[in-house]
Amino acid sequence: MNPVLSRLARFVTARETGILLALVIVVAITTAVNPRFLFSGDGFRDLLLTPSILLLVAVGQAIVIITRNVDLSVGSTLGLSAYLTGRIFIDLPWLPWPAVFLIGILFGAALGLINGALVAFAKVPSLVITLGTLYAFRGINVLWTGSDRINPSDMPKDFLALGTSAIAGIPYLTILAIVVLVVAGWFLRTQRAGRELYAIGSDPGAAHLYGLKVTQRTLAAFVVCGALAGLAGVLYAARYGTVNSQAGYGWELDAVGAAVIGGVAIFGGSGTVWGAAIGAYLLLTISRALPVVGVPDFWQGAVVGALILGAIVLDRLLALRTARRLRDVHARERKEVTS
């Protein structure tokens, strides 16, 4: 087959394309009902801006899920990092504000290191470990914050502007999220370490026999996931301006949902961060679209749930079909060879 055609064929059949199509359809229908959803300045900005922070968290989550693990503590990490950001502005006002990004990322990475170390060395399933740290991190947050909260007036104007303003109609946050996405996607596709993450998730036992650095890579995946959640916490503070002890509550489920909807297999080994990113957009855009098309608020949870179930069922069906096709192709080839 001609290389352009085969590339096109791969694009059309890719899992990510289907999710992208669903996103386009949701936007199109909602815009038909209310053109302001897309065509007003605020509408367009919100469409891009709202899912940007979740995108970062979902990319980190996807990297962890690809290694056949899961990080349920990302919402709590985000909350702690967001409050830390506010405290730094209050307690260390002399610090130049770009430094908080570095601090937030390092802080998230440290929390990720805790998760990763417990999973990689204590050999306890990540589901259990991160369920524990989900509560532990949130508990520390509540203890530290109490009934206090960070207000927009506590933070520099430049910093807050970063959370909402745009250049040429594209919000800064979205640009940042896309840059992270491109780097992560490039790394996972073209670097040895990236491919090894897939190998580890595909069959951990085989990865061990291969002599891959399973412990080290798993640890790194959790550190990256934590760092992205930390970064997301800083951006959360910039975007919303108000941070209390409940910031990021429940985000871990949105992040896992986004990854799964985007075609990242929950048992590891396949999927891309691109899919997870589109999944994040689809998830939040649907939540925003439902009230516009007149679906009452309380249906939103159900719709999101149906979306996740649909994605998983679709995954399963596709996997079964692929397995059957591969077997058939294989049987045919063998017949040709032997005859």
Next chain:
Amino acid sequence: MSDTEQHSAPPALELSHIAKAFGAVIALTNGTLRLERTSIHALVGENGAGKSTLVKIIAGLYQRDAGDLLLDGELVDFRSTAEAKAAGIAVIYQEPTLFPDLSVTENIFMGRQPRGALGVIDRRAMRTEALALFERLGVRIDPDRPTLGLSIADQQIIEIAKAISLDARVLIMDEPTAALSGVEVERLFAVARSLRDEGRAILFISHRFDEVFDLCDTVTVMRDGAYIATSPIESTTVEEIVRQMVGRDVTTLFPKLEAEIGDDVLVVEGLTRPGVFTDVSFSVRSGEIVALAGLVGAGRSEIARAIFGVDAYSAGTVRLNGRLLRRNDPASAMLAGLALVPEDRRQQGLVLESSVARNATLAIRRTLARFGLITDGLENASARIWASRLEVKTSALDTQVGTLSGGNQQKVVLAKWLATDPKVLIIDEPTRGIDVGTKAEVHRLLSELAQQGLAILMISSELPEVLGMADRVLVVHEGRITADVPRAEATAESVMFAATHSEAAA
């Protein structure tokens, strides 16, 4: 070869007096092997002789407790599979170990992909190299497809391609031909010979003597975790090797009691499950102990599981006392009087965290319950009978089963099934992992049960056990029963021969 002979160069790989134990289980006492360059060396031995443990020590997967491992005359210590690989040792394991989601090409080069600027993997170079490897192996496999769905044979080919691309000095193949067809075996052998002629050392583990004699130039025999002998292939014979493999005393350990053999109880006819076992027919009479012998992977456990109804089968019948058993229905098999003591008792036979009493009464919970409730008293009363009859050594019935020794655990599994008052007992590897003293006790127990009229089908990989216990030996080879040997004619040689040859002189 004599010790006085001088070698100009040290052997590619030399192992001497390697020992390895896992807790109380001793896997290797004296692993000794000398692999020369430009040579294909066969390693043979019964199941459990320690071959696979030896391979895993060479591969860096296990660390040896004692002994020397020399690579090109240098003492080496592999702490991981990566280190062994870096030193030029490639291992093809019995079971292919591939990443199902990744492409064939990625599977071959994982961890050492060719890279360009910025460390970016050069996919085109990788693909070209994969195609060249397949060309050399004379196979056609799409390098871009995922390995999911490939046949075992093609997975094995990918393992071989991987080993070749490593440019290994030492190539170890642990039963690579078990899943291959005749043409594929020939192709593999051609590749192995060309690798040998390039100066590499190859270790070939196989149970098929015809292959050993066809391919190899030297053969080393192991038995019970120890080195027995190494001989050039032209100066030995199949009979000689078999004698070295089994040569030990089998008479004293097994107190076989005379039992009165009655009518057919279990009758199996034409049982078939494609790819696993084919046209399996046999019968077991009351009071009779029938052994299913054969090599690991011959399909014995699978046959037992199909009879009991755990797995489905596509053709054939199972009758118990003349009544047809439904396929794939273990509950009705139990009701009809069938009991299965599985091979892996810790996983499939016991609830390790529960008490002896609870485990011993697991199979009769339905009948034990009063108004749907089971009390400790009821459990203990029932368990006490069997615990004392089987002499389970435990201080109390509420002891956790996980804390008992292997032998006593096996007795609890037996008690569980005997409580259901079965007509036929299928027991898979009755004494695996049990120390020698307790083994005799389990054997005595089985013998007594047969005396009381129970029909017993015993699967065992230990030849002495088979020869000592069975009234009749059925030998399974690659999913077919290839020999039915009565006790009087069963010898280690005849059973081993049937287990390693497709057309046995039964």
